[in-house]
Amino acid sequence: MAGPATAGSVREALAGATDALRAAGIEEARFDAEVLLEHATEWGREKLAAEPDARVPAAEGRRFAEMVRRRVRREPVAYIVGVKWFRNIELAVDHRVLIPRPETEMLVELALELRPDRALDVGTGCGAIALAIADELPRCEVVATDTSPGALEVARVNAERLGLAARVRFLEASVPEGEEFDLVVGNLPYVAEPDWASLQPEVTEWEPREALLAGRDGLDVIRDLLPGCVCCLRRDAKGEANGDGVLALEVGEGQAAKVAEMMREAGLAEVDTRADLSGIPRIVIGRRGAPA
Secondary structure, three states: OHHHHOOOEHHHHHHHHHHHHHHOOOOOHHHHHHHHHHHHHOOOHHHHHHOOOOEOOHHHHHHHHHHHHHHHOOOOHHHHHOEEEEOOEEEEOOOOOOOOOHHHHHHHHHHHHHOOOEEEEEOOOOOHHHHHHHHHOOOOEEEEEEOOHHHHHHHHHHHHHOOOOOOEEEEEOOOOOOOOEOEEEEOOOOEOHHHHHHOOHHHHOOOOHHHOEOOOOOOHHHHHHHHHHHHOEOOOOOOOHHHOOEEEEEOOOOOHHHHHHHHHHOOOOEEEEEEOOOOOEEEEEEEOOOOO
């Protein structure tokens, strides 16, 4: 770690950090080093690229060295810098919440297609889905739930810093009772216990287990909450299939068919799936519709 600790040039700091991160088994070592140096110095990425011989001040060099040491221990970059971008919003994140993943943005994209008047985000975590929907659909009333007080605290902080506190109502609950929604979405825990040991240390050693693990098959939480989610779906007074509320859940690889079956058993006749950029069926979408 001599490189980043000596507060040399940008080039020297990045080279030393990249070597250290690569030795720790981190694939995107150079990229991570650049992100950490950008945050340590508060210099933009453009300045780092344009001025490789600029000297890193001593205080910023020490801050950078500590950040790199944390990353060598496989702590995720988002926790080190304290923020994570999700669509158009920058979210504060810490060890109380799961770091938002790119594939979860598919739930927000669905909301943009459907343009609901009322949306529910079940298991909101840091508030990523709920706040992104509120940000991109200003007329939508958004409710977000979580059973973790710590997660809700992070989510409320994010709502305040984004100016969306008046637009999103947070509840410490699984599913609200007595309310109906045009759209119910959720990125619920779906990691199967037998798969835990095969995950990256960034996940197993740093992210909250309760936000990830869901029993032997990874479906315990979805299984428990699915009936309540279905009960929250708005029913169309005219009985038209396309007027019913929609439920959309993110799932893990190999789980889509089973979750689709669970949705049908829960009374959702129209069920479809959407694949992520890797071709993995990632979102399962259900609507009551008309039985075949």
